């Protein structure tokens with residue numbers, strides 16, 4: 614009589630000719646000995662009904678950092694994303710401390726728009742108020758979730774767009790292509806808006822970036 618494992622797809626595909634114990638096919642993308650998920654890459658919490666995590670499946674934190682690391686290592690990360698590998702890995706909403714300044718309120722508003730998936734948030738405030746921190750967190754969180762996102766100073770964005778004119782050929786196509794890269798992001802965080810001269814050209818690009826009608 615055949616053992617049941619000889620009949621399962623795992624048994625058929627992995628049965629060794631020499632009769633060694635067949636290795637199960639690996640499912641998931643985490644380490645096979647991961648203490649959190651056992652290799653599946655996802656975790657489910659044993660919590661009671663009513664708990665916010667009840668019935669939810671979440672990405673294993675180790676699997677997540679593995680896939681981000683692979684993504685960053687692969688060299689496909691676009692420098693225009695504007696964050697270091699460490700920032701992409703580590704920045705999260707919990708880093709904003711409450712009661713230090715108004716960053717926690719700004720964080721609530723920004724996070725709400727982020728989670729709703731649409732909207733425009735304008736952060737205005739004195740130096741060291743955590744504005745840049747919040748912008749970077751939004752972008753890092755989005756990148757980890759597989760969204761297209763970028764953090765940049767306005768001057769950097771405008772330089773990238775302006776350098777389209779340096780192309781020998783197809784300047785206009787290149788200009789449109791570059792503009793599109795910035796406007797097609799799921800999350801676009803533009804910092805230091807006040808550091809850029811208000812030329813007509815810059816104003817027009819800013820309006821385009823913000824998707825506001827030009828007047």
Ligand SMILES: Nc1ncnc2c1ncn2[C@@H]1O[C@H](COP(=O)(O)OP(=O)(O)OP(=O)(O)O)[C@@H](O)[C@H]1O
Nearest residue numbers: 708709710713714716739740741742743744745746
């Ligand atoms: N509420 C906070 N919780 C944790 N870290 C904070 C908070 N507020 C500020 N920081 C930290 O203080 C430093 C300055 O903050 P940040 O650069 O985000 O300020 P900013 O509002 O962008 O200032 P600027 O207008 O000068 O650009 C950063 O290292 C940031 O991480």
Ligand SMILES: [Mg+2]
Nearest residue numbers: 744745746804
């Ligand atoms: Mg700043």
Ligand SMILES: [Zn+2]
Nearest residue numbers: 643647650673
């Ligand atoms: Zn895992």
